[in-house]
Amino acid sequence: MAFHSTTEHRNLAKRHLKSKVFAAFCGAVTWSSVVLLVVLLYQVSVDGFRWLDWQFIDSFPSRFPERAGIKSALVGTIWLILLVALISIPVGVSAALYLEEFATKGRISKMIEVNIANLAGVPSIVYGILGLAIFVRYFALERSLLSGALTMSLLILPVIIIASREAIKTVPVSIRYAAYSLGATKWQTTWAHVLPASFPGIMTGVILALSRAIGETAPLVMIGALTFVAFLPEGPMDSFTALPIQIYNWVSRPQQEFHELAAAGIIVLLTVLLLMNSTAIYIRNKTEKRLR
Amino acid sequence: MMGEQVEQSGVSYSHPIRNRKSVLELRNVSIYYDENRAVKDVSFNIRRNRITAIIGPSGCGKSTLLRSINRMNDFVEGARVEGELIFANEDLYGNEVDAVEVRRRIGMVFQKPNPFPKSIYNNITWGPLNYGYEGSLDELVERSLKQAALWDEVKGRLHESALNLSGGQQQRLCIARALAMEPEVLLMDEPCSALDPISTAHIEDLMFQLKEHYTIVIVTHNMQQAARISDYTAFMEMGDLIEFNVTKRIFTRPSVQRTEQYVTGRFG
Amino acid sequence: MTVELNQKKVTEAPREADRVTSLQSSKIRWGELGIRIWLAFCALISVFTTIAIIVLLASETLKFFTAVSPAEFFLGTTWTPLFEPSAFGVLPLLWGTFLVTLGAAVIAIPAGLASAIYLSEYASDRVRGIVKPILELLAGIPTVVYGYFALTFVTPTLRNVFSDLQVFNALSAAIVVGIMILPMVATLSDNAMRAVPVSLRQGAYALGATSYEVTTKVVVPASLSGVMASFLLAISRAIGETMAVTLAAGQTPNISLSMFESIQTMTAYIVQVSLGDTPTGGIAYQTLFAVATLLFAITLAINILSQLILNRFREVYE
Numbered sequence: 033m034a035f036h037s038t039t040e041h042r043n044l045a046k047r048h049l050k051s052k053v054f055a056a057f058c059g060a061v062t063w064s065s066v067v068l069l070v071v072l073l074y075q076v077s078v079d080g081f082r083w084l085d086w087q088f089i090d091s092f093p094s095r096f097p098e099r100a101g102i103k104s105a106l107v108g109t110i111w112l113i114l115l116v117a118l119i120s121i122p123v124g125v126s127a128a129l130y131l132e133e134f135a136t137k138g139r140i141s142k143m144i145e146v147n148i149a150n151l152a153g154v155p156s157i158v159y160g161i162l163g164l165a166i167f168v169r170y171f172a173l174e175r176s177l178l179s180g181a182l183t184m185s186l187l188i189l190p191v192i193i194i195a196s197r198e199a200i201k202t203v204p205v206s207i208r209y210a211a212y213s214l215g216a217t218k219w220q221t222t223w224a225h226v227l228p229a230s231f232p233g234i235m236t237g238v239i240l241a242l243s244r245a246i247g248e249t250a251p252l253v254m255i256g257a258l259t260f261v262a263f264l265p266e267g268p269m270d271s272f273t274a275l276p277i278q279i280y281n282w283v284s285r286p287q288q289e290f291h292e293l294a295a296a297g298i299i300v301l302l303t304v305l306l307l308m309n310s311t312a313i314y315i316r317n318k319t320e321k322r323l324r
Numbered sequence: 325m326m327g328e329q330v331e332q333s334g335v336s337y338s339h340p341i342r343n344r345k346s347v348l349e350l351r352n353v354s355i356y357y358d359e360n361r362a363v364k365d366v367s368f369n370i371r372r373n374r375i376t377a378i379i380g381p382s383g384c385g386k387s388t389l390l391r392s393i394n395r396m397n398d399f400v401e402g403a404r405v406e407g408e409l410i411f412a413n414e415d416l417y418g419n420e421v422d423a424v425e426v427r428r429r430i431g432m433v434f435q436k437p438n439p440f441p442k443s444i445y446n447n448i449t450w451g452p453l454n455y456g457y458e459g460s461l462d463e464l465v466e467r468s469l470k471q472a473a474l475w476d477e478v479k480g481r482l483h484e485s486a487l488n489l490s491g492g493q494q495q496r497l498c499i500a501r502a503l504a505m506e507p508e509v510l511l512m513d514e515p516c517s518a519l520d521p522i523s524t525a526h527i528e529d530l531m532f533q534l535k536e537h538y539t540i541v542i543v544t545h546n547m548q549q550a551a552r553i554s555d556y557t558a559f560m561e562m563g564d565l566i567e568f569n570v571t572k573r574i575f576t577r578p579s580v581q582r583t584e585q586y587v588t589g590r591f592g
Numbered sequence: 593m594t595v596e597l598n599q600k601k602v603t604e605a606p607r608e609a610d611r612v613t614s615l616q617s618s619k620i621r622w623g624e625l626g627i628r629i630w631l632a633f634c635a636l637i638s639v640f641t642t643i644a645i646i647v648l649l650a651s652e653t654l655k656f657f658t659a660v661s662p663a664e665f666f667l668g669t670t671w672t673p674l675f676e677p678s679a680f681g682v683l684p685l686l687w688g689t690f691l692v693t694l695g696a697a698v699i700a701i702p703a704g705l706a707s708a709i710y711l712s713e714y715a716s717d718r719v720r721g722i723v724k725p726i727l728e729l730l731a732g733i734p735t736v737v738y739g740y741f742a743l744t745f746v747t748p749t750l751r752n753v754f755s756d757l758q759v760f761n762a763l764s765a766a767i768v769v770g771i772m773i774l775p776m777v778a779t780l781s782d783n784a785m786r787a788v789p790v791s792l793r794q795g796a797y798a799l800g801a802t803s804y805e806v807t808t809k810v811v812v813p814a815s816l817s818g819v820m821a822s823f824l825l826a827i828s829r830a831i832g833e834t835m836a837v838t839l840a841a842g843q844t845p846n847i848s849l850s851m852f853e854s855i856q857t858m859t860a861y862i863v864q865v866s867l868g869d870t871p872t873g874g875i876a877y878q879t880l881f882a883v884a885t886l887l888f889a890i891t892l893a894i895n896i897l898s899q900l901i902l903n904r905f906r907e908v909y910e
Binding site for chain 1: 621623624627631634635636637638642645703707710711714715723726727730732733734735739740741743744802805828835839859862863866867880881884887888891892896899
Binding site: 394396399424425426427428429431432434436438439440441442450451454455498501502505 | 789791792794796798799800801802805809810813814
């Protein structure tokens with residue numbers, strides 16, 4: 033027998049040591065990410081805190097840092113959230129419903145599936161170029177909120193479709209069969225049973241997608257969202273700016289004060305994201321409870 | 325072999341085996357999952373170079389007991405073992421005992437064959453290589469596969485994926501893999517329940533050959549199998565050891581009425 | 593209600609004709625049809641999007657290649673399309689993207705894999721419940737924030753250590769992009785490793801192996817396709833990353849081996865052109881599309897490759 037030697041027992045101790053070191057290493061790396069997040073948030077808060085006051089939120093951007101504010105950017109972002117939600121949620125959920133419930137599972141639907149997965153990986157700046165050519169130029173919507181919202185909707189559509197499909201897949205087949213056996217049509221079943229059952233999962237996916245849309249700058253840059261906007265947009269056809277654009281603008285300036293203003297803008301942006309995610313979790317919990 | 329070890333190292337052990345013919349002794353073993361007592365105060369001995377079967381209805385604790393022998397219950401949160409499991413003059417759950425070493429010396433074959441998604445060859449050499457095996461790997465593979473009665477069927481395709489084998493072949497590969505570690509005891513947890521009758525027959529024949537060099541403990545819900553192949557049988561029900569005896573007696577003249585009811589099929 | 597009606601009809605002993613027509617509906621369900629058309633249309637929008645992207649990029653790029661030879665574009669090492677004398681060699685942009693992506697991958701891939709191993713093999717459910725949401729948070733932070741972080745924290749800190757580091761440099765950008773894509777690697781690899789059946793791990797432990805051996809020699813090899821797909825997707829994301837690199841790495845296209853200098857990535861160039869006053873239709877404007885096409889082609893190729901690898905992974909376990 034080639035075992036049962038004394039070297040084997042020395043090896044055993046070494047192997048155990050290796051295992052412990054390895055586990056500790058992996059743990060350390062993981063917790064470093066946590067530490068990193070804390071450092072990042074702390075840094076931003078410290079830098080921007082002194083600029084964060086009501087005047088900051090209520091003022092327009094200015095060449096003078098003491099007078100600069102993010103009112104136009106914040107309002108622009110809120111407009112964008114609403115418009116993008118209005119456009120992308122119906123379209124995205126409809127597409128997901130079609131692919132999961134109505135389409136015959138053949139070569140074509142598989143092709144669409146692959147296509148959507150690929151679209152999800154296209155860089156956001158390409159969507160910006162697309163939006164520029166189609167919405168700003170071809171449809172002559174100019175550099176308006178509508179152009180921005182349509183572009184962003186295209187960007188997050190694949191994400192919404194994929195997340196909604198996952199949610200719809202989890203609804204048990206038995207619910208559908210029960211409805212069909214009562215003589216309901218496919219749409220009646222979908223609207224009355226499948227959609228409500230998958231609603232929490234869809235909500236989660238939608239909010240995640242919208243959060244992503246709010247943080248994206250590149251597409252808005254491409255379609256020409258302005259960087260110095262001293263007015264509030266009043267309708268979807270008005271030109272606009274948004275939080276990430278304003279932050280980008282301030283960060284690119286050399287002066288220290290503008291960097292700090294950018295930090296304050298980041299705090300506002302992260303707060304908006306936090307609010308959105310909390311709303312999503314709230315809605316999801318509420319609707320999950322109702323279904324039980 | 326056991327005697328040799330005691331003399332060579334010259335150390336006195338704290339838990340000496342009492343019966344020279346036993347390789348493993350269970351003394352008042354109780355196993356808890358959190359507050360639930362799955363195995364209650366079980367005591368019996370496993371004789372060297374014999375096949376011991378543990379039978380009983382579903383949920384009686386036989387698999388739990390088997391897994392406690394090679395410390396696989398360590399992976400279950402909330403699992404706790406009381407009593408003593410004596411092996412190599414040590415309590416397997418003693419403070420100084422290394423579970424990894426235990427598993428090298430007490431091997432296991434699982435209910436569903438679980439070969440690694442690697443080649444047949446690499447499946448067998450994987451375990452020994454971890455230990456820094458210094459002999460010839462080719463010989464090791466051939467030896468192990470011959471012991472598992474699989475060599476002739478796969479000798480021409482050792483480097484193909486193990487997943488290409490049939491269920492029965494995969495299980496024999498898992499046996500070969502376990503044997504490559506040269507364990508003293510081989511634990512088998514319902515090894516044939518996922519296989520067809522012909523593969524089952526192959527493995528039962530295999531066990532007769534193996535007991536010449538190894539000690540086997542097998543959990544099975546198939547009473548006929550236990551009666552066919554084992555030398556000793558332990559009958560468990562609801563965590564209790566109802567009876568432990570020579571197999572022939574368990575199946576022809578059991579001492580406890582409950583045992584008689586089970587083996588004659590009146591329940592379970 | 594329909595059931596009651598049918599029963600009534602049966603007790604009345606209907607004639608043959610009645611029984612046939614009572615099951616056929618006399619009208620097409622227009623509402624249902626209309627809804628179906630709407631739903632299908634929505635699903636087809638994704639197809640239209642892809643077609644639009646391809647047509648748009650291809651047509652403008654073709655126009656570009658009538659003025660500039662592909663040889664100059666793909667092999668030239670100077671990129672000055674907006675100045676005189678104009679040169680259209682895209683290699684500096686490719687190199688800039690490559691440098692940043694490489695640096696980001698060096699950070700994100702080992703660290704992400706280690707995190708995935710920790711989460712899937714070592715961490716308790718409680719720890720997972722804390723760490724996973726934090727990773728998701730990291731992934732959800734907008735890219736401008738990472739750009740800000742690079743300029744105001746990473747670069748100054750690095751400059752304390754390396755005095756010859758420029759204000760705009762590839763290293764800071766690479767670090768920050770690496771942090772950005774780390775959660776992607778960790779989450780996707782974690783999913784892949786958790787898909788490996790428990791029975792495989794148990795079989796390995798039963799052979800007297802340590803957790804290090806089981807993890808590195810059984811679990812990771814078994815989930816290799818999923819893990820590699822996660823690497824590819826993260827790299828694709830890094831290549832397409834725009835704002836953080838624009839802010840941190842600068843706007844100087846050059847081919848240099850040093851990561852301490854300012855470079856320009858493909859994405860940063862696209863931003864530069866669109867923020868500037870380039871007239872529509874000119875050759876400078878068309879460079880935007882040429883670079884965008886290159887970017888799109890590269891990320892598409894990587895994404896398709898990762899999908900192929902993932903499909904092979906699913907075959908093994910399903």
